[in-house]
Amino acid sequence: MAEWVAACAVDDVDEEDVIRFDHGGRSFAIYRSPDDQFFATDGFCTREKAHLADGLVMDEIIECPKHNGRFNYKTGQAKGAPVCVNLRTYPVKVEAGKVMIEID
Numbered sequence: 377m378a379e380w381v382a383a384c385a386v387d388d389v390d391e392e393d394v395i396r397f398d399h400g401g402r403s404f405a406i407y408r409s410p411d412d413q414f415f416a417t418d419g420f421c422t423r424e425k426a427h428l429a430d431g432l433v434m435d436e437i438i439e440c441p442k443h444n445g446r447f448n449y450k451t452g453q454a455k456g457a458p459v460c461v462n463l464r465t466y467p468v469k470v471e472a473g474k475v476m477i478e479i480d
């Protein structure tokens with residue numbers, strides 16, 4: 377069953393940045409876009425076990441720290457070699473200064 381979980385405070389993530397959030401044995405990446413919206417994806421790259429929170433946010437792109445694979449963190453779409461499997465994304469909402477993500 378899906379549940380909304382508080383991932384972090386709004387102020388924990390700078391604009392155009394990403395942080396790691398671990399919950400229930402899973403790991404996620406929480407993004408704040410340059411236009412001040414929040415997004416969430418699986419934390420690990422779909423190619424190997426590199427955490428995307430160690431990567432670089434550029435506009436709507438997250439660049440993996442390991443082989444520089446790129447994903448659109450808003451849609452999860454892999455943007456080409458070396459990554460070809462899309463990232464899973466999660467619904468996000470902001471409530472009372474907290475960033476909430478919906479996890480199943």
Ligand code: FES
Pocket residue numbers: 421422423424425426440441442443444445446458459
């Ligand atoms: S582990 Fe992410 S691109 Fe290689």
